[in-house]
Amino acid sequence: MRPWMFRVARDLVIDVHRARTTRPPETGGATWLTALGSESDDIERMPSSLVDDALETPSPAHRDAPRTAFLVDRTTRQAAVALGVPHGAVKSRVYYAPRSLKAALPERGAR
Secondary structure, eight states: OHHHHHHHHHHHHHHHHHHHHSSOOOOOTTHHHHHTTTHHHHHHHSOHHHHHHHHTSSOHHHHHHHIIIIITTOOHHHHHHHHTSOHHHHHHHHHHHHHHHHHHHHHTTOO
């Protein structure tokens, strides 16, 4: 009986470890810009009107998810509940928001 209990305990520890390492932890608030690295410095040097204009390019649904998650400092799950959309949709929109902004800025004359 004892070897079986040790085996079950070992398997549970391995499962918990694997669950934590399958994806990075969610970040909230202003920490999302630091995850972009040097890209955030480039964005900060641009005129605010250029950035504001680029932020208006996505559809309202795609703007609301990152704003709700980042500016209101909510997790993606909390943002999904607040917006009334599936959690996966919010995660996808939050993931693609910085990339969309990066693609929209050169179209508006940013280097």
